[in-house]
Amino acid sequence: MTSSSGPRIAMLSVHTSPLEQPGTGDAGGMNVYVLELSQALARRGAEVEIFTRATSSAQPPVVDVAPGIRVFHVPAGPFEGLDKFDLPGQLCAFTAGVLRAEARRPEGFYDVVHSHYWLSGQAGWLAAERWDVPLVHTMHTMARVKNAALAPGDTPEPAGRVIGEEQVVAAADALVASTREEADDLVTLYDADPDKVTIVPPGVDLDVFCPPAPTDDRAALRARLGLPDGGPVILFAGRVQLLKGPDVLVQALAHLPRDVRLVVLGGASGRPTAVRELEALAYQVGVRDRVLVHPPVAPAQLAQWYRAADVVAVPSHNESFGLVAAEAQACGTPVVAAAVGGLRTVVVDGVSGVLVDGHDPATWARELGALLADDARRTRLAAGARAASTRFGWDEAATSMLDVYAQAAKAHGHRG
């Protein structure tokens, strides 16, 4: 740990480690968010200690990720076989571990607790109260928002989560939203004090997610990924679960020309059978040979996939931000996204991509087909996509976040 002048931040991410590969299980955009934000904060002199639940005996208790960033794997329940619904029962164990780590530090070590997702918010609430420091919270997803836009066949989030979220919203000194939509949802659905809510758009690593070199044509890119050249490619990157809507794309594919292919870059989430079910659906609607499922990949390779695709589709039923859309646009690939949540901010309709209302496969096929058939429009959107992506930088996000921490400390001082 370097000596530093910035604040010391206890960053809580109970249910998923920022060191995990996103795109499967419980790991998604939030993991990227926590890690990238921490790195950008550390670059500004902050000391960030990230607490996450240990999920494997192979994880060392403490990992020094980079100067100024340390990850603590807190034992709380068994490494495996604990699903998200059982996690609330582990919050006491987790919080005890966080308090134990702090007790080994000099008194008053942390300046702020920043919690992510409601489970961490519950642990953060207790820890921040114990240490008498401000609690800053980012929701990432909200049960009330998710339940209002549930995918057909998906299970609503339980009342216990809604209650837990309400408490965290009330207890936090500051709430961070990624978009205006998320900020509004916090105020209207969770009765958040508008003065406590700050919009901090997450960033995209623009050094990693950038357009292809002029020498890299699409055929070469596809060859490198082992993807035979041929017709247009639609890319879906994300967890395979109803919330993300990959089934909409599989069904849309049946309405599209036979040379159009769909690449699904992601693993099962929620149910272990999710990928198999998606493949069964593809078989059923007669497009099994046009769907390629590939496990999720690390950022540099993910960027290659974005560049290799003609269009990236994001048919989620809800997204608080929509990191995949932002990353794809940064790579200069137009995005076709559902007009929900943060995607309405990230994707500028007609400029960086296309927003689609609803999840009717025929509508999606029409929008995707029109875009794939119009090379000039795709070229125009690609330029717009790249331009739109410059709005999202982690350095700007970290600067805003440090300001949120400072404001929260002031608010906390007045309260306490």
Added chain:
Amino acid sequence: MTSSSGPRIAMLSVHTSPLEQPGTGDAGGMNVYVLELSQALARRGAEVEIFTRATSSAQPPVVDVAPGIRVFHVPAGPFEGLDKFDLPGQLCAFTAGVLRAEARRPEGFYDVVHSHYWLSGQAGWLAAERWDVPLVHTMHTMARVKNAALAPGDTPEPAGRVIGEEQVVAAADALVASTREEADDLVTLYDADPDKVTIVPPGVDLDVFCPPAPTDDRAALRARLGLPDGGPVILFAGRVQLLKGPDVLVQALAHLPRDVRLVVLGGASGRPTAVRELEALAYQVGVRDRVLVHPPVAPAQLAQWYRAADVVAVPSHNESFGLVAAEAQACGTPVVAAAVGGLRTVVVDGVSGVLVDGHDPATWARELGALLADDARRTRLAAGARAASTRFGWDEAATSMLDVYAQAAKAHGHRG
């Protein structure tokens, strides 16, 4: 609070208040246990502070129940509409409330944490670690035991509870079991260190639960309870839920002479429709007019019902102790109980009552019918029942418990 020489005990009962009427919802024998034990401990000079989750806006934050006993209603989640499955998500909020109460006390206020049921154990684990005091835990019921003897149609307890129980067993400095069976289950099913397990039989308030006065014949007793005199009465006292097996008695009734009646003294638990479903079953098997359902009543009146009955039936699928059986026997009423868990200790087969294997209604009808038809045997068992009940006194329980606390403090000192 009186000044005292005994230990200061933080007694945790998250999910049900000792001030609630047992016999409905989540309130049962454990509520009686916590309150009676606390009273007996206070009589021995201990200061007992009981922490329970606030479930109504009508509850004052602090209730001085008796000299040396105080109940704290800790706000953690909404007063109503939170079912037991949502409680794990409220443990951080609850624990924060307990820690807050302690922080207002002089340093090192509590000598021991005694937690009841696994949810409280999770909170107690964190609190005891923070305060560096021993954790004493009573399980009351165990998921693995319940799941192994599940009533048909009942839902198994979730993995998260099993894990939470294992953690509490491992973390506790001392474990209290009500019976030898429960102690064995702790060791064999939860890998408890046998040296940490102490058997402390709960008590029965023998001043309240005592045989009828010689002047009180059964007809007079029944008249006072508004129960028309007539044929034999079988009493079931407890929560109406599958675990307690009231359906077994309703079905058995169909095999018994038409003058035999069943009184169900209890309210719905688990499902709000539980009582209605039991009544529908009674209608279906043609005994609706022979089943009287009455809401649960306070101890003095409960004793009257025990005395008014010819036999008290306890057909539970599992009981860690079986307080109803012990109370009924103290009133001199023979008990017919399922040969499960603590009931095998409480009911001495052929001496204080009858133990029945399994839950086949025909078997239960045969055993109940034989006993109801044999006045001499019932008189003999009544004397045995009263004798058997003298094994259970709260003063003895409190003395043993103070010893457990002292031993736990010693063990904790060695570990810490």
